[in-house]
Amino acid sequence: MPYDKKPGVSLQAKVMLIFLVLALVPLLIIGWFSIKTTEDLIASMVIRQLQNVAVDKVAILERWLDERKADLMVVAGTSILKSMNPDLIAPYLNLVRDKYGVYKNLKVVSASGKIIFNSRKDISSPKINDAGTYIARDALYMSDITYLPEEKESSFDIAVPVTGDNGKLLGTVYGSVGTNKIVFFILNVSLGVTGECYLVDRDGRFLAHKEPSRILTENISQSESFKKIFEKRDGKKAYLDYRGIEVLGASLNVGGTDWYIVVEQDYEEAFQSAKTLKRIIYITLILCIVSAFMLTWMISYRIVSPIRTLSRYAGNIAVSKFDNPIVKINTNDEIGLLYSA
Numbered sequence: 001m002p003y004d005k006k007p008g009v010s011l012q013a014k015v016m017l018i019f020l021v022l023a024l025v026p027l028l029i030i031g032w033f034s035i036k037t038t039e040d041l042i043a044s045m046v047i048r049q050l051q052n053v054a055v056d057k058v059a060i061l062e063r064w065l066d067e068r069k070a071d072l073m074v075v076a077g078t079s080i081l082k083s084m085n086p087d088l089i090a091p092y093l094n095l096v097r098d099k100y101g102v103y104k105n106l107k108v109v110s111a112s113g114k115i116i117f118n119s120r121k122d123i124s125s126p127k128i129n130d131a132g133t134y135i136a137r138d139a140l141y142m143s144d145i146t147y148l149p150e151e152k153e154s155s156f157d158i159a160v161p162v163t164g165d166n167g168k169l170l171g172t173v174y175g176s177v178g179t180n181k182i183v184f185f186i187l188n189v190s191l192g193v194t195g196e197c198y199l200v201d202r203d204g205r206f207l208a209h210k211e212p213s214r215i216l217t218e219n220i221s222q223s224e225s226f227k228k229i230f231e232k233r234d235g236k237k238a239y240l241d242y243r244g245i246e247v248l249g250a251s252l253n254v255g256g257t258d259w260y261i262v263v264e265q266d267y268e269e270a271f272q273s274a275k276t277l278k279r280i281i282y283i284t285l286i287l288c289i290v291s292a293f294m295l296t297w298m299i300s301y302r303i304v305s306p307i308r309t310l311s312r313y314a315g316n317i318a319v320s321k322f323d324n325p326i327v328k329i330n331t332n333d334e335i336g337l338l339y340s341a
Contacts, residue, residue, distance in 0.1 A: 019296035027288055031281045039274050043236040043248070046270045050250040053189055054263045057197055058252045061186050061261065065158075065254075068177060069140060071100060072160040076173050081162045084110060084170055089117045093173075104155055105176035108162075111136045111169050137161055137172045142257070145179065145207040147216040153180040154207060154215045179208040179215075187261070194247075194266035200226065202258040218242070225249060229260050238267040 075081060080092045086108075093106040097119055108117040113135050133143060137159050147154040155178045162171045179199070187197040187208060199208035204221030206214045220226045224239035229251045241247045241264055249264035 015299070016293075016296045019299060020292055023292040023296070024289060027285065031285055035274075035278055035281060038277050039271070040236070042271060042274050046248050046265065047236055047250065049191070050248060050263045050265065053191065053197065054250040054252045054261055057186055057189075057261050057263065058254055061182065061259075062255050064182070064186060065142075065256070068102065068158055068175065069142075069160070071096075072158055072173055072175050073140075076160040076162045081108065081173060082164060082170055084108075084116060084162075086116050090119075093117060093119055102177055102181050103175045104151075104178045105174075107134060107174040107176070108171055109134050109136055109174065110171045116171070133157070134174060135172070136169060138169050145201070145216070145259075147212075151178075152212050153178045153183075154212075155179060182208050183210060189263065191263070191265045192269050194269045195264070197261060197263045199254075200229075200260050200262060202260075207259060225251075225262055225264065229262070 075093070075096060078092070080088050083089070089108055093108070097103045097106050103119075105118065105120040107115060107119065110116050115134060138161050140161075141157075141159040143157040143159075145154045145156045155176050158175045158177065159172050161169055162173055164170050182199070187199065187210075189195050189197045196210065198206060198210070200220065201207055204219045204223075204226045205216050206218055206220070207216070209215055220242040223242040225241045225247075228239060228249065236248075238246045238248055241249070246267040247264040248267055248270055249262060251260050251262045253260055
């Protein structure tokens with residue numbers, strides 16, 4: 001009876017499995033570690049960049065607001081304003097408005113509350129005017145941001161008291177500042193294609209945005225963008241913004257106001273380099289797996305083939321079958337010694 005018993009799992013398969021495990025497991029671990037480390041590094045870099053942009057924008061906006069206040073304080077301290085003479089005030093404030101180019105309107109209110117000068121009489125004032133906002137004030141004042149669709153931008157007022165040499169309140173000068181200047185000069189950012197920077201208030205309303213139609217008409221208080229301002233969260237984790245798009249972002253309060261600057265960039269764009277690296281690593285792993293499989297097959301075949309041949313001969317001897325020719329094994333290792341024996 002011929003000896004034809006076959007093992008359940010061949011020795012070659014076991015050898016190949018051992019070689020593949022030894023070759024691929026470290027490679028897979030290194031690949032996973034590389035991807036994870038790269039993603040964390042990119043997230044840290046993006047968040048750091050967003051935070052730096054937010055810090056810079058807040059500092060610029062605070063300085064810009066201080067400059068506007070300083071402008072009006074200088075104006076309020078001139079003898080022309082203290083004269084409360086409309087004929088003298090008009091050419092001076094028109095010159096100031098043209099020179100600085102940031103004031104939509106300059107207005108002077110007397111101590112009695114009478115408006116004695118308005119640089120834009122032909123254009124309707126914001127709705128807050130009707131509520132008696134333009135009154136004589138004895139201290140520096142900055143209004144909330146308001147928006148009229150026909151103006152195509154939101155605006156706010158800065159008021160500075162005009163006092164006489166004896167300290168008596170003579171009136172107040174108001175400067176109306178449009179936020180388009182803030183959007184163009186301050187909130188404009190270079191963060192790829194999807195990066196953006198906008199201004200919201202404590203209630204989640206847009207105060208300044210590159211899309212004017214959103215200003216004071218949309219509330220993002222329920223969005224992750226707004227919640228992130230007041231909640232301590234892992235900055236490296238993405239969240240859904242007011243558009244429902246996954247983003248990374250940073251936010252900061254503008255000192256002396258209830259305004260918050262939010263800087264965001266789409267997660268997909270920010271991690272584009274990580275996705276490219278993933279593809280490279282996956283392709284490398286596939287090539288390594290194929291190469292390792294071929295190499296282990298060759299090695300295992302070289303090791304197992306002589307053993308399989310000797311095993312077959314041993315089986316023939318066990319059943320007294322001596323008529324099959326013996327194939328010579330030319331190896332100088334232990335298998336060769338076994339063949340010689």
